Amino acid sequence: MxxxxxxxxxxxxxxxxxxxxxxxxxxxxxxxxxxxxxxxxxxxxxxxxxxxxxxxxxxxxxxxxxxxxxxxxxxxxxxxxxxxxxxxxxxxxxxxxxxxxxxxxxxxxxxxxxxxxxxxxxxxxxxxxxxxxxxxxxxxxxxxxxxxxxxxxxxxxxxxxxxxxxxxxxxxIPNGIRMPGEVGSARITSQWGLERGGYYLFLARLVPEKGCHYLIQSFRRLKTNRKLVITGGGVYTDAYVQRLRSLAGDDPRILFTGYQYGEVLEELYANAYLYILPSELEGLPITLLEAMSHATPALVSDIPENLEVLDGVEAPTGRVGLTFPQGSEE
Structure with missing residues (x-):
């Protein structure tokens, strides 16, 4: 056809x-x-x-x-x-x-x-x-x-x-992904000084419904040496992206990488300490599926589409990943 x-x-x-x-x-x-x-x-x-x-x-x-x-x-x-x-x-x-x-x-x-x-x-x-x-x-x-x-x-x-x-x-017909192979960290270490387990990862479009503003405000109150890596870019949302940068202020722990793909993207997923998705609205988040395919722990808002992914993974311990109330900064 x-x-x-x-x-x-x-x-x-x-x-x-x-x-x-x-x-x-x-x-x-x-x-x-x-x-x-x-x-x-x-x-x-x-x-x-x-x-x-x-x-x-x-x-x-x-x-x-x-x-x-x-x-x-x-x-x-x-x-x-x-x-x-x-x-x-x-x-x-x-x-x-x-x-x-x-x-x-x-x-x-x-x-x-x-x-x-x-x-x-x-x-x-x-x-x-x-x-x-x-x-x-x-x-x-x-x-x-x-x-x-x-x-x-x-x-x-x-x-x-x-x-x-x-x-x-x-x-x-739910979204699906290809399972990754072995992934190192050479590219992200060379480019940003990131090491395995040394950062939290947010990876999504920088649009309001993805909730990155909640994450930045929460992270800035957190006492940690780990970084917050924000990977993604705006889609006709320049004012919102500027708002995120203003919220980040001069905190040296917060890193905006822009859009990434290919091997760099794989390394970001594979080496994160925690993948965080505080979204207010989703379809079925491919980024969450990809993070979990790298065995990276996930912390997500409790909207039905995120829960659907976590509950859909068969594991002896039950639900894979942690959740928090949507819109919460705690």
């Missing part, structure tokens, strides 16, 4: 849950003999090469199309342009990722492609969106349930939400 992936920022995946999801799903569909096309935004990751953009990755065909790069128009402009591009190419399935991009699903149905929407989170709940944007994302939620041939949810919590809200029965 010919399958198009639309809504993600692109691959190779450098940051973002949907992007890692698409990369892992796409490469496996290719291995099964399907033709997979992934639509990419020109600014994302490592897609730009000498003489143009990367055309293929892990057997997936990459189409790099422009977007209107503003907070409110980036995703929607790229999604609709990608959908118009896919229609005449005879796609058997057009797979939309996230609620917002699902608003374009009706176009694919006009073009006689089957449509699938994977819901990675209840995006209209995110704090960064105003009234108009939230209303549009709620339209995307309706579209992801009503205007597609199939709906997929990555967590049981969202699956129940869609069942109760729309009376449908989405497919529950």
């Amino acid at each position: 010919k399958i198009a992936m639309i809504g993600q920022k692109g691959v190779p995946a450098t940051y973002g849950g949907p992007e890692r999801h698409v990369e892992e799903l796409g490469r496996r569909l290719v291995a099964m003999g399907h033709e997979v096309s992934v639509y990419v935004r020109p600014y994302y990751g490592q897609t730009a090469q000498e003489g143009g953009f990367l055309k293929e990755y892990l057997g997936m065909r990459l189409y790099t199309l422009p977007s209107i790069r503003t907070k409110h128009l980036d995703a929607i402009s790229h999604t609709f342009l990608s959908t118009f591009h896919a229609i005449p190419r005879g796609m058997d399935i057009v797979h939309f990722h996230a609620q917002g991009p699902s608003t374009a699903a009706w176009l694919s149905r006009v073009g006689r492609s089957r449509t699938v929407a994977t819901v990675h989170g209840l995006d209209w709940q995110r704090e960064k969106w105003g009234r108009l944007a939230s209303a549009y994302l709620k339209l995307g939620e309706i579209s992801s349930a009503r205007w597609v041939d199939g709906t997929i949810c990555v967590s049981r919590t969202m699956t129940r939400y869609y069942e109760e809200r729309f009376g449908i029965h989405p497919a529950y």
Whole structure:
């Protein structure tokens, strides 16, 4: 089959849950003999090469199309342009990722492609969106349930939400990860002076719903020689990132690394004393899965999506990881 992936920022995946999801799903569909096309935004990751953009990755065909790069128009402009591009190419399935991009699903149905929407989170709940944007994302939620041939949810919590809200029965397909091999620490030691067990790790996008502000305020009251490593960057949230830096102040123990990926990312996960995720809103957190795959202990807020990950790991001691009340700084 010919399958198009639309809504993600692109691959190779450098940051973002949907992007890692698409990369892992796409490469496996290719291995099964399907033709997979992934639509990419020109600014994302490592897609730009000498003489143009990367055309293929892990057997997936990459189409790099422009977007209107503003907070409110980036995703929607790229999604609709990608959908118009896919229609005449005879796609058997057009797979939309996230609620917002699902608003374009009706176009694919006009073009006689089957449509699938994977819901990675209840995006209209995110704090960064105003009234108009939230209303549009709620339209995307309706579209992801009503205007597609199939709906997929990555967590049981969202699956129940869609069942109760729309009376449908989405497919529950949780996020997955590749298990890592042995990992050293040479790169993070050379770059930042980090050593095994010498730091707490927060790794996520720097957006309000991830709760990094709670963590910084709590950490600054903690008497410890360990560092707090904050890995990630903003997504049209410059004011929030500046707020985090202001909260960190001149505390030499707090380190902002920006986005990291590849072997450096693996080392950050593997050598952390504790992985901390104080989020207010999640889909099914891939970063938590990745941290746990490195046998790194986890401390997470007690929202249902985080608990779903901890409770889903079979261990003789019961739940793996520790929790705290969402929004708490204690």
